[in-house]
Amino acid sequence: MKFFIDTANLDQIKEAQDLGILDGVTTNPSLMAKEGITGEENIINHYKAICEIVDGDVSAEVIATDFDGIIKEGEALAKLHNQIVVKVPMIKDGIKAIKYFSDKGIKTNCTLVFSVGQAILAAKAGATYVSPFIGRLDDISTDGLNLIEEIRLVYDNYMFETEILAASVRHTMHVVDCAKIGADVMTGPLSSIEGLLKHPLTDIGLEKFLADHHKNK
Numbered sequence: 127m128k129f130f131i132d133t134a135n136l137d138q139i140k141e142a143q144d145l146g147i148l149d150g151v152t153t154n155p156s157l158m159a160k161e162g163i164t165g166e167e168n169i170i171n172h173y174k175a176i177c178e179i180v181d182g183d184v185s186a187e188v189i190a191t192d193f194d195g196i197i198k199e200g201e202a203l204a205k206l207h208n209q210i211v212v213k214v215p216m217i218k219d220g221i222k223a224i225k226y227f228s229d230k231g232i233k234t235n236c237t238l239v240f241s242v243g244q245a246i247l248a249a250k251a252g253a254t255y256v257s258p259f260i261g262r263l264d265d266i267s268t269d270g271l272n273l274i275e276e277i278r279l280v281y282d283n284y285m286f287e288t289e290i291l292a293a294s295v296r297h298t299m300h301v302v303d304c305a306k307i308g309a310d311v312m313t314g315p316l317s318s319i320e321g322l323l324k325h326p327l328t329d330i331g332l333e334k335f336l337a338d339h340h341k342n343k
């Protein structure tokens with residue numbers, strides 16, 4: 127499973143990249159705003175800065191919601207760097223735009239996906255990634271992981287090449303469960319990745335190994 131980090135924070139992206147296990151980054155307008163990145167020029171420079179840090183795909187979301195606007199914005203984003211993946215919302219004009227980008231060889235991430243039907247459409251349009259938001263489904267007492275499982279089944283039935291990018295991952299067990307189910311990619315905060323490191327028996331074991339080593343000196 128590929129690991130993407132879901133943030134626009136450059137320090138956290140660097141930290142994840144330094145771990146050596148990072149495969150990409152996802153951003154969205156809310157994450158950009160959280161870092162105080164506003165204005166076209168700053169946004170463009172920020173995407174470029176992210177691409178310089180990470181070896182892998184960087185999702186940059188369009189703001190337009192009409193076909194012509196999505197195409198204009200998406201083409202400009204794709205030109206910024208060869209790692210940019212154009213993130214397009216799951217709406218009618220978004221699906222048309224994903225098909226257009228796919229025909230042009232521009233990578234896409236279909237975002238705000240909450241049902242299997244939406245995921246089928248994204249795959250039919252040729253999306254590179256489909257992003258089901260598991261945390262937001264859990265928030266409304268709906269099983270987010272179950273959606274990943276169902277999309278996996280359907281995509282495998284038809285050998286769709288679109289990669290299932292489990293998004294809105296909130297914690298470490300989401301990461302583990304996504305791996306069990308067969309998500310191709312997960313995107314989550316740095317804490318969800320670093321949580322994988324933790325086990326009390328590792329800490330206790332290491333402490334004992336080091337203590338014994340020093341005792342025998």
Ligand code: E4P
Nearest residue numbers: 132152153154262293294295
């Ligand atoms: C997906 O690419 C989104 O950026 C993200 O995963 C949304 O997560 P949230 O529901 O925690 O905001």
